[in-house]
Amino acid sequence: MKGLDFFFRPKSVAVIGASRDREKIGYCVLREMKKRYKGRVYPINPRARSIMGLKCYSSVKDLGDLDLAVITVPCRVVPLVLRECVEKGIEAVVIITSGYSETGKEGRDREEELKRIIRGSRTRVIGVNCLGIYDAYSGVDTLFLPESKFRRPGRGGISFITQSGAFGSTILDLMSFEGIGISKFVSYGNQTDVKENELLEYLDRDRKTRVIVAYIEGISDGRRFMGVAGKAVKNTPVVIFKAGKTEMGSRAASSHTGSLAGSYRIYEAAFKQTGVLEAQSVEEMFDFAKVLEFLKPPKGDRIAVVTNGGGFGVIISDAVIRNGLKLADFSGESRRRLRGILPGYANIHNPLDLIGDADKERYEKALNVLIKDPNVDGVIAIPLLQTFSLEPGVIDVIAGIKKKTGKPIIACATGGGYIRRHLARLEGKGVPAYISPERAVRAMKALVYYGRVKDS
């Protein structure tokens, strides 16, 4: 292990400020860490002998080797315990405590003191003023939010770093609800030591991370960001949501995380130049991330649309064009074959309307034609499962087609519980699925865009 590895795959963890009081952050962190993390966990609290059945220690100095320390004590005690961590040579320290530069001048001074304490040592710090880390694989969990309010997502290939802890927690909760898995989550707070650029670099090299998502208000070092992001995107797609785009938003950001958000135009240009995908809404962050995790980019931007609900064909066509993609022109061969599959009165064009009485066999035949068409780069399928004749087996048909083609297939279906269960089944089989047609198209656009970035 080296560098930031100690944060994510420590062999042992100390929770400094561990507590028996359920209202304390040190209680929550210890409880969540105990749940999933398989290494050794040491509560540190000089006024307790044991907590949650674990023997308590007065100081990290009383322990043997230690990889990660999580500091949850109040501001005024932090310098003391941090100094002990440094003296002990602990590689990784997460400081959850707040009350630093985000609160003004005195807080800034307190934060400077922490920087002085670690300067020249081997100790790296994530925080202050953060939620810290959740690693779905190793079980490291420093998030002090009880599971009753907030469910952790399962394992997956997306890593997510965020400048805002509270924002990050709501998004983790959303991911878990939507069945989107995670690899590593980092709420990095004030970036007292470890900064977003270093995290980006680390995650790009991380084997379990297939997509990086970031919520940022400001960037610590723009020049370095350009280099790091530009290099990362060649292997790992990077999706960024930039908050503080407007003057008012940027003013709000400065009192939130102390970020100097700077001109949004500069960020926009930097994202474009490096090939970072910019999410324009909270939903887009993970709409984009899941398509990039599941699918290889298409070779071009010519999209085939297939549905059994004509209205959705119209809506998707509009969205395809307005998002700068193209509706594929089916080849003569495809048209002939489709003519044999569809009722006589059906129009054979793109969007392909399989007509209201379509069943899963018609879907299968049509999809088999479309994925072989040299004029088609990617497919969006919109199965209206509410219709009379369409069996839920169409889910397996779409997943089966996805397996045997290199062209990306995205699904979309709108509706309630019945639909959502089937969309979840589709995603379980590796087909990204969206509840709204506009979101499905924007995901395809992101995938096309990433294909161009990778090839450039």
Next chain:
Amino acid sequence: MKGLDFFFRPKSVAVIGASRDREKIGYCVLREMKKRYKGRVYPINPRARSIMGLKCYSSVKDLGDLDLAVITVPCRVVPLVLRECVEKGIEAVVIITSGYSETGKEGRDREEELKRIIRGSRTRVIGVNCLGIYDAYSGVDTLFLPESKFRRPGRGGISFITQSGAFGSTILDLMSFEGIGISKFVSYGNQTDVKENELLEYLDRDRKTRVIVAYIEGISDGRRFMGVAGKAVKNTPVVIFKAGKTEMGSRAASSHTGSLAGSYRIYEAAFKQTGVLEAQSVEEMFDFAKVLEFLKPPKGDRIAVVTNGGGFGVIISDAVIRNGLKLADFSGESRRRLRGILPGYANIHNPLDLIGDADKERYEKALNVLIKDPNVDGVIAIPLLQTFSLEPGVIDVIAGIKKKTGKPIIACATGGGYIRRHLARLEGKGVPAYISPERAVRAMKALVYYGRVKDS
């Protein structure tokens, strides 16, 4: 009763083509109609004596008074049974059967024949090629989709008309999932007789309809639409999603419902001139509808944002500005009062960050200040319920504030099941609630826009 009333509040209904065969549309329509509709239901089928325990008749001619007939028989039999309806003087007929102008020349001729049959009679027709009607109050339900695939929404103040039946059904399903109630749903298909303008006019006069939502591909009579919509919006907000905006989409629309979608610019101009609110995505249709149903428009566009998650404050500020709204400048009096409520290091400005340790009391005090501020026209509250200190009771706080102010309050919270349950509670208390910050802001924008339309 007069005019279209017979479709929505009939005293008796005949299902022509009622069937015992579960695969037949006539089976589904009869079954769903029996479930909720309280009037008399007559199955019409010359080859059966009784279906689902109801006595069967050979023809509508064998019955006494009849207000509504639903035709589910194949194309070739429709003229015969429609003629019988006309001869009997039935006021309202829904023709679900497809195979008309949407299929080409011969179909067009068949549809012309139906027009000739009803010409000069008192019989009005909704359809052909449609799902027909769902009225959550009277229980009229001609939708041939089983409830296992598709749940009907409960009662509410939104009426929804749609040119695409399949699209409409997915949206009803979505509404039911999101707990949005409906008054009247009409899938009007080919508009053989009753057209969207007449439906708009009817719904504007309908007491149970507080908001009209429409999915359209093309409009039958643009000049009449301008008059009808322009008049309607003064009493009833009208939200329209226009499909077929691009040339490709409009081509798809013409083979879907035979609509000549025409230039989108003309539609855009017409919507603007009449004061119709245009939804730009499927989600916006009901994001707008529910805010218009629950809240009175604000007097201006100066929005106060209050949250306990700074990141969301930044995101909402961006969205407020980018959507052309203003961030309210709190009055001196408000600032003084807020200063007494918040921790010393907090910044008192808009967006108001109640800081990570906010509880429901702090929300209550802050909201009480904001709604009394003469510089504030409306409020967006973003309670991060996942945080450590914020109790779910904040929901009742927000709902209580909403009750005692005339200023609109919209809520937003992102997350999973825990959050969604609380958002549903909020909506149950009349506060429109959104899962994403961008959607919450666009809903507020729609409300501000409608206020201007009403005042103009």
